[in-house]
Amino acid sequence: MKTNPGQLSQLLKKSLSPVYLISGDEPLLVQECCDQVRQAAKEAGFHDRLTFHADHQLDWNAVADEFSAMSLFAEKRRIEIHLPTGKLGDGRAVLERVLQSPPEDIILLLISARLDAAETRRKWYKELQGKGVHVPVWPVDADKFHGWLQQRASSRGLSLTRGALAIMSERLEGNLLAASQELDRLALLANGTTIDEETVEQAVQDSSRFSGFELVTELISGRAPHACKVISVLQQEGENPLGLLAVLSRDLNLLLELKSSGGQAENPASFLKKRGVFQPQRVRAMEQAARQLNRAQLHDAIALCSKVDRATKGFDPLSPWHYLRDMSALLAARA
Template identity: 70%
Template sequence: MKINPGQLGQALEKSLAPVYLVSGDEPLLVQEACDRIRTKAREEGFNDRQVYHADQHLNWGALRDELGAMSLFAERRRIEIHLPNGKLGDGRDVIEHALSQPADDILLLLISTRLDAAETRRKWYKQLQKAGIHVTVWPVDPDKFAGWLQQRARSRGLTLTQRALNLLSERLEGNLLAASQELDRLSLLASEKTINEDVVEAAVQYSARFNIFEVITDLLAGRAAHARKVITTLQQEGESPLGLLAVLVRDLNMTLELQQAMKQREAPAAFLKKNGVFQPQRARAIEQAARRLALPVLHQALTLCSEADRAAKGYGDLSPWHHLSDLAVALRQS
């Protein structure tokens, strides 16, 4: 069964499915949907949590054994598998086997970027539709971002004046993760429940020199030296790399899709507008990257993003910023 995040609460109230797939390119909404599933699973006794990343390091054979193993202590388990590229790849047989007879003591949670279209035609996905639930997360349309932001503020007991709303919308540029973080800060710092533009101007972090949108533009344009400088600054300022990674993966995937569209003789401007890329600087950077970068380079970049994501979550010996610095070199102009 396929549902949207707004239907998830009602679905969880009815019963807990043995398997969930949460997919989309908005990390905040994906995370929140997963957290609701995790909360319900804990209430049902699925307290043991194991997390896997479907990249080149994953041992699918070991995961198959884990999915087929009986719990010695009757402990119900949550097994989470992250799909950074929206593909199962070598793990399709493993997941097909697990979905053929879902175990009573395992809740399987697959977490993916926007699911690769080819995957939706495969056996495992059809099995999942029958056995479980697919929560599809779509980006907030640019023309609806301000409304989403106001609604989000009200959920925290805040009201944004129109000027404050316009200022936040301009600065956040549709980044839901950054928006949520800034609203959290405003709820702590503001003495009044009504937030005007002066409060936003004073409280919201805004760096014209070193923001994530600038570094992503630099990366797509191949300006390695400046990108690495910005990355170092963000690291020194204690920024989380996850927000940057989320937007970067989104734009790298959009670059790949644009390359395919251009091969079909679709006009870049029309394709980007159709897919919600309205900001001129972002559209220009994606189009230039699509024309400049070879397919293997883009795949290497997504692999480095996956490595950085794993590092940010405590896997490996290197920092996520190290992998992002390597990515800047991989995408540099020849």
């Protein structure tokens, strides 16, 4: 079965599954979900832990041997396998055999980067959904980060003024690990008092972090001011625009396809899913853009992609980020 991080705690209280898959590109949230599984397993008597890393040097036969070996004195064990690329490779056959008949004295925890669509169609994943639990972890949406930060502060017993929370949201957006660490530091400084803007100004550094995927979502969503902030951060970090350009061009062409179908061919969400757009935030942004942008805007945006490409390769006197800012203004104009 598949569940979200917020439901994992209740699920673990009901019963333990033989296998858990925690996947995603947000290290803090992935780690916290893994810690919940580990704690529940320990409380159920699964104290021994064996860890494998699925790199090129991993011998999957050794992993298979651990599952087939009888535990000494019937000790319960946790076996953790880290999948940094989100792919099993040579381990697929091993996992398929294990998942067909999971050992009762072992809990398997798979810790993975975000899975691609191809991996979720493989036999091992289908077996896992039938026997275990998959917890996909998505980054916190930009428009939900403020609320996430406020909830996180409350869970630590921290009280922040509205202005203090606004400053923290601006400086830490997109970097959950830094946000968690800053809240821990503020908890030490607060000593039961309310944190105000002055304290945050002095104590919290600007650690906002964004990816090219986030910029694409902001552009498609028409949030020009925030898109320009993301552009500035990526430009300062030396990001190569070509990395996001392929995704942006693809999304713009998908929007043209949606406009051409007139919404008659199939449900937009199904259309996008078939073409590899799965993240809920991006699906919502694409559906809204298809309704509110016209074909002329989309054609102009695709033309700007060509200019970004030329500028990145040194064939244009202007910066590629200049054209991306132009695109943010273009896509912000909605019907």
